[in-house]
Amino acid sequence: MSVTADLYVEVKNFYARQMRVLDDLDIEQFTATFTEDGSVAHPHRGEKVEGREAMRAKMTSMLPMYEGLVTRHWFDHFLIEPAGAAGDDGLRVTYYSLVTQTDTEDEMRFFSSSSVEDRMVRDEKGELRIRERVIHRDNPRHGRVI
Amino acid sequence: MSVTADLYVEVKNFYARQMRVLDDLDIEQFTATFTEDGSVAHPHRGEKVEGREAMRAKMTSMLPMYEGLVTRHWFDHFLIEPAGAAGDDGLRVTYYSLVTQTDTEDEMRFFSSSSVEDRMVRDEKGELRIRERVIHRDNPRHGRVI
Amino acid sequence: MSVTADLYVEVKNFYARQMRVLDDLDIEQFTATFTEDGSVAHPHRGEKVEGREAMRAKMTSMLPMYEGLVTRHWFDHFLIEPAGAAGDDGLRVTYYSLVTQTDTEDEMRFFSSSSVEDRMVRDEKGELRIRERVIHRDNPRHGRVI
Structure with missing residues (x-):
């Protein structure tokens, strides 16, 4: 494990910011945390969305699902590994992801639990960006993945 | 982001200790983690409690709500920023906060989910203390805040 | 607090890996994260399992409870302290532990919440291993412990 504590904290900060904009349904800022050709896959429903433009379209089409709710993503058990050529x-x-939702009546419920695998790179300014995200939804029928 | 990994860990340790004493309903130790003039605000119910003494009185009055339950606060997505004059x-x-409760029958339930904004300073011994806490309860009627 | 940020991250990585193998029901790999004489105690049910072999037997006998479910452990509020002779x-x-389960119908539920106290040592290769784990199940009848 060659990852320093400083990089660990940088990565955690990345996710802290990314989840604020996701849970705020700020599609523009959220997609900007990916590379231009970044992708998000949900293998359990055979779906892979590629590129910021397709992500924006997909997320915009899903906004009605999130109306009248506060959605929150809770992450745990991060493992950060160097990945790539020399x-x-x-x-x-990789990490665990739990999603909750709260409605106007203050009722909270579980939305889902998943394990997530991200491939990150640095952009020309040195900022972390996600090139590839794979979300493995927890369900005993899919097996346990990461 | 000028916050070092060491400061990150120090801040996380602060919250690990503060939540143990809060969830243990140890009002004396909990209020000691604030400055003498420290405050806790719940804007969604138009409430701001200022000073350790007022906090002690308020918390003591609320103890019956927590009888027969184990309350646990779960935090995530910390962002730590220098804040103050040169x-x-x-x-x-700032961070996410999820609260659960367990009763004598081992039944668990969600109590609430919030985003929290703290202003911290160091006391004369160099220990971190909270001067101002603002708890934004998650509810789509209040908007999403941090 | 003499624990460095590097050690903090090393310990968090240990738990990230240990929970993946536990939630994957990989008994062999899970017990390997303990010392050969490592123990797991559940004081609230007066139980203490000692040694990897007894842990393997106990966990194997409990596997049917986890059939058809994805179990996930979520940890928070870690405190890491040097412990031992000079x-x-x-x-x-010590840390908080929340356990959730998801079934084949995508229904999630709380399983339990606990506070956990581990004693860790390094093995001959320098790897962290748990010598003693005590799991305090949250229930107001047991009091609040860590």
């Missing part, structure tokens, strides 16, 4: 600064980051 | 060592810390 | 590299690690 000299590359790519990272493979 | 030379100041103040911090602004 | 020159020893032992650690005492």
Whole structure:
């Protein structure tokens, strides 16, 4: 494990910011945390959305599902590993993800639990960006994945 | 982001200790984690409690609500930023907060989910203390805040 | 608090890996994260299992309880303290633990919430291993413990 504490904290900060904009349904800022060709896959429903433009369209079409709710993503058990060719600064980051929703009556419920696998790279300014996200929804029928 | 990994860990340790004493309903120790003039605000119910003495009185009055339950606070997505004038060592810390409760029958339930904004300073011994806490309860009617 | 940020991250990585193998029901890999004489105690049910072999037998006997479910452990509020005689590299690690389960119908539920106290040592290769785990199940009848 060659990952320093400073990189660990940088990665955690990345997710803290990314989840604020996701849970705020700020599609523009959320997609900006991916590379231009970044992708999000949900293998359990055979879906892979590729590129910021397709992500924006997909997320916009799903907004009605999130109306009248506060959605929150809760992450745990991060593992950060160097991933890429020699000299590359790519990272493979895996973690648990729990999603909750609260409605106007203050009622909270579980939405889902998943394990997530991200491939990150640095952009030209040195900022972390996600190139590839795979979300494995927890369900005993899909097996346990990461 | 000028916050070092060491400061990150120090802040996380602060919350680990503060939540143990809060969930243990140890009002004396909990209020000691604030400055003498520290405050806790719940804007969604138009409430702001100022000073340790007022906090003690308020919390004591609320103890019956917590009888027969184990309450647990679960935090995530910390962002720690220097906050204050030049030379100041103040911090602004924001995070997600999920609260659960377990009763004598082993039944667990969600109590609430919130985003929290703390202003921290160091006391004369160099220990972190909270000067101002604002708890934004998650509810779509209040909007999403941090 | 003499624990460095690097050690903090090393300990968090340990738990990230240990929970993946536990939630994957990989008994062999899970018990390997303990010392050969490692123990797991559940004081609220007066139980203490000692040694990897007894742990394997106990966990194997409990597997049917976890059939058809994805179990996930979510941890928070870690406190890591040096623990042991001078020159020893032992650690005492305490944290909150929330357990959820998801069934084949995508229904999630709370399983339990606990506070956990681990004693860790390094093996001959320098790897962290748990010598003693005590799981305090949250229930107001048991009191609040860590």
